[in-house]
Amino acid sequence: MAAEIYLNVAVSGLLTGLVYGLMAVGLSVIFGVVRVVNFAHGEMMTVAMYLAIVLFNSLGLDPLVMAVPLAGVLFVLGYVMQAGLINPFITRPEYSQFMLLIAVAIIVVNVLLIAFGPDARSVQTSYAFDSFLVGPLIIDATKVYAGAATLVITAALFAFFQFAPLGKAIRACADNYTGALIVGLNVKHLYALTFGIGAACVGAAGSMLVLLVDVTPSLGPASTLLAFIIVITGGLGSMAGAVLGGLLIGFTEAMAGLFFTPSAKSMFSFGLLVLVLLFRPQGILGKRVS
Amino acid sequence: MTSRLLDGISHRGVALLAVLLAVLLAAPWIANDYLLTVLIIVLYSAYTGQAWNVMMGFAGQLSLGHAIYVGLGAYAAAALYVHFGIAPWLGLAAAIAVAVACGAIIGFLAFRFGVGGVYFAILTIAFAEFARIGFDHFQWVGASSGFFLPVANYTRNDLWNLRGDPTMFYYVMLALTVAAFALCHVLLKSRIGYYWQAIREDEVAARSLGIDTFRYKMYAAVLSAGMTAVAGVFFAFYYNNLFPEQVFHISRSIELILGPIIGGIGTLFGPLIGAFLLTGLSEAMQELLSALGFDAPGAKQVFYGLCLLVVVMALPGGVWPWLAGKLRVTRRDP
Numbered sequence: 001m002a003a004e005i006y007l008n009v010a011v012s013g014l015l016t017g018l019v020y021g022l023m024a025v026g027l028s029v030i031f032g033v034v035r036v037v038n039f040a041h042g043e044m045m046t047v048a049m050y051l052a053i054v055l056f057n058s059l060g061l062d063p064l065v066m067a068v069p070l071a072g073v074l075f076v077l078g079y080v081m082q083a084g085l086i087n088p089f090i091t092r093p094e095y096s097q098f099m100l101l102i103a104v105a106i107i108v109v110n111v112l113l114i115a116f117g118p119d120a121r122s123v124q125t126s127y128a129f130d131s132f133l134v135g136p137l138i139i140d141a142t143k144v145y146a147g148a149a150t151l152v153i154t155a156a157l158f159a160f161f162q163f164a165p166l167g168k169a170i171r172a173c174a175d176n177y178t179g180a181l182i183v184g185l186n187v188k189h190l191y192a193l194t195f196g197i198g199a200a201c202v203g204a205a206g207s208m209l210v211l212l213v214d215v216t217p218s219l220g221p222a223s224t225l226l227a228f229i230i231v232i233t234g235g236l237g238s239m240a241g242a243v244l245g246g247l248l249i250g251f252t253e254a255m256a257g258l259f260f261t262p263s264a265k266s267m268f269s270f271g272l273l274v275l276v277l278l279f280r281p282q283g284i285l286g287k288r289v290s
Numbered sequence: 291m292t293s294r295l296l297d298g299i300s301h302r303g304v305a306l307l308a309v310l311l312a313v314l315l316a317a318p319w320i321a322n323d324y325l326l327t328v329l330i331i332v333l334y335s336a337y338t339g340q341a342w343n344v345m346m347g348f349a350g351q352l353s354l355g356h357a358i359y360v361g362l363g364a365y366a367a368a369a370l371y372v373h374f375g376i377a378p379w380l381g382l383a384a385a386i387a388v389a390v391a392c393g394a395i396i397g398f399l400a401f402r403f404g405v406g407g408v409y410f411a412i413l414t415i416a417f418a419e420f421a422r423i424g425f426d427h428f429q430w431v432g433a434s435s436g437f438f439l440p441v442a443n444y445t446r447n448d449l450w451n452l453r454g455d456p457t458m459f460y461y462v463m464l465a466l467t468v469a470a471f472a473l474c475h476v477l478l479k480s481r482i483g484y485y486w487q488a489i490r491e492d493e494v495a496a497r498s499l500g501i502d503t504f505r506y507k508m509y510a511a512v513l514s515a516g517m518t519a520v521a522g523v524f525f526a527f528y529y530n531n532l533f534p535e536q537v538f539h540i541s542r543s544i545e546l547i548l549g550p551i552i553g554g555i556g557t558l559f560g561p562l563i564g565a566f567l568l569t570g571l572s573e574a575m576q577e578l579l580s581a582l583g584f585d586a587p588g589a590k591q592v593f594y595g596l597c598l599l600v601v602v603m604a605l606p607g608g609v610w611p612w613l614a615g616k617l618r619v620t621r622r623d624p
Contacts, residue, residue: 113588
C-alpha cells in the first residue's frame with residue numbers, strides 16, 4: 001500500500017515536471033541564443049494562462065487544444081518584445097537588462113491584477129477527473145495529455161534547431177555573434193525570432209498548466225524562479241537539460257510535499273539549485289563555458 | 291579625517307551637500323507626520339541601497355537576494371529583544387554577526403567555486419528564498435503567522451530600546467545614512483576601494499596585477515551584508531512586525547536595488563537620488579490616483595513599472611551621472 005502512494009506521487013510529480021520543463025525550455029532557448037536572462041518569463045506564462053482561462057470560460061475552448069494558438073500569440077508578443085525593447089539592451093551590462101525585464105514583469109503582474117483581481121482562477125474540463133489505471137498506478141489523464149504534448153513540442157523544437165536552415169542560423173548567432181554578422185545573417189531578426197520561440201514555449205506550457213494549477217497574478221514571479229531553478233539544474237542553454245531539470249524538480253517537489261509539508265517543497269528545489277551551482281555550475285547537461 | 295572625507299568633492303559640491311544635510315536635519319520641524327514617514331522610507335532605501343552598492347556598484351558582484359540580510363538582521367535583533375529582553379543596540383551586534391556569517395558563507399561558496407555573473411545572482415536569490423521558506427516554518431519566531439514586537443504608547447523616546455515616535459526613528463535613520471555615506475566615500479578613496487573597482491572592471495586583469503580578488507570580493511560581501519543587517523534591525527523596531535513572506539520576499543530584494551540602479555550604480559549619490567526619486571514617484575502616484583478616484587490595486591505599480599522602463603531605457607548610467615553634470619559638482623569621476 002505505502003509503496004503505491006510513493007509511486008503514484010512520483011509519477012504525478014514527473015508528469016507535472018515535464019510541463020515545467022517546457023516552460024524552462026523557453027527560458028533556456030532565450031538565454032542560449034540571446035544571452036539575456038528573461039526575468040519576465042513566468043509573468044509571460046501567466047499571460048498565456050489567463051488567456052486560456054478567458055477562452056475556456058467565454059468560448060468553451062479546451063486549453064489543451066488552445067496550446068497551439070496561444071503559443072502563436074505569445075510568439076508574436078515575444079518577437080515584438082525582443083525587437084522593440086530588448087535588442088537595444090544586448091550590449092548593455094547584465095544588471096541593466098535585468099532591470100528592463102523586471103520593469104516588464106512588474107507591469108505584466110499588475111495589469112493582470114487590475115484585469116482579473118487577486119483571486120485564484122482555474123478551469124474545469126469534462127475530463128478533469130479522468131484517470132488511467134496502469135497496474136497499481138492511478139494516473140491523472142490531464143497530466144498524461146499535458147506531458148505527452150510537452151514531449152511532442154520539445155521534440156519538434158529540437159528537430160527545428162538541429163535540421164531546419166532557420167534553426168541552424170539561430171544556432172550560428174548563439175555560437176558566434178560576430179561571425180553570424182559577417183556571413184550576412186540578420187542577427188536582430190533572428191534574436192527576435194528566438195525570443196518569440198521561447199515565448200511560444202511558455203505560451204504552450206501556460207495553456208496546459210492551467211489544467212494543473214490555479215492561477216493568480218503572483219504566480220508569475222514564482223514561476224520565473226521555478227524556471228531559473230529548472231534551467232540551471234539542467235544546464236542553462238541546453239534544451240534536454242531543461243526537460244531533465246523539469247522532471248527532477250517535479251519529482252523533488254512531489255516527494256518533499258509527501259514526506260514533509262507541501263508548503264516547504266520549494267525549499268528542496270532551492271537546496272538542489274544551491275548544490276548544483278556549487279558542484280556543477282554548468283548544470284547537469286550543460287557545457288562548461290569559460 | 292575631515293580632509294579625507296571631503297577629498298575629491300568640489301567646493302560647489304560641499305556647499306550643496308551642506309544645504310542638503312541642513313534640510314534633512316530640519317525636516318522634522320517642517321514636515322507633517324505623513325511627510326516624515328515618507329522621508330524615513332526614503333532614508334531607509336538610501337541606506338540599504340548604499341549597502342548593496344558596496345557589493346555591486348563597487349566590487350561588481352550582482353546580488354539579487356539582499357533581503358536575506360535585512361531579514362536575518364531583523365529577526366536576530368527582534369528575537370533577542372522579545373525572548374530575552376536584550377536591547378536592540380546589543381542585538382545589533384548579534385544581527386550583524388549572523389548576517390556577516392551568512393554573507394561570508396554565500397561569498398565563500400560562490401567565489402571559491404567560481405560562481406559568477408548571472409549564476410551568482412541566481413545563487414543569491416536561491417539563498418534568500420531558502421531563508422524565506424525556512425522562516426515560514428521556524429516556530430520560535432512565529433513562523434508564517436508573523437513575529438511581533440510589543441507595542442505600547444510611549445510617553446518618552448527610549449533610544450536605548452528603540453521605542454519611540456517617528457521623529458526619533460527619523461534621526462536614527464538619518465544618522466545611519468550619513469554614516470554609510472561617509473564610510474563608502476572613504477572606502478572608495480582608499481586602497482580597498484580601488485581594488486574593488488579594478489575587480490569590477492576586469493577581474494582577470496585585477497588578479498594579474500596581484501590583487502587577491504577572492505579576499506577583496508569577500509570583504510565586499512561581508513561588509514555589504516553587515517551594513518544591510520543594521521537596516522534590518524531598524525526595520526524590525528520601526529514596523530514592530532515581521533512576516534517571512536514580506537521580509538525575505540524577492541520583491542524586497544528588487545525594491546532594495548532599484549534605488550541605486552536608477553540613481554546611478556557605483557556612485558555615492560546614486561542610492562540617495564534613486565531613493566528620493568522612487569519613493570517620491572511612488573507616493574505621488576498614490577496621491578494622483580486617489581485624487582482621480584481610481585483605486586484599482588496594482589494601478590500604482592503599473593505606472594511605477596512604466597517609469598522604471600523609461601528611466602532604464604533613457605538613462606542607462608542612472609540619474610546621478612547626468613544630474614552631476616548639470617549641477618557641475620564632480621571634479622573627477624564620482
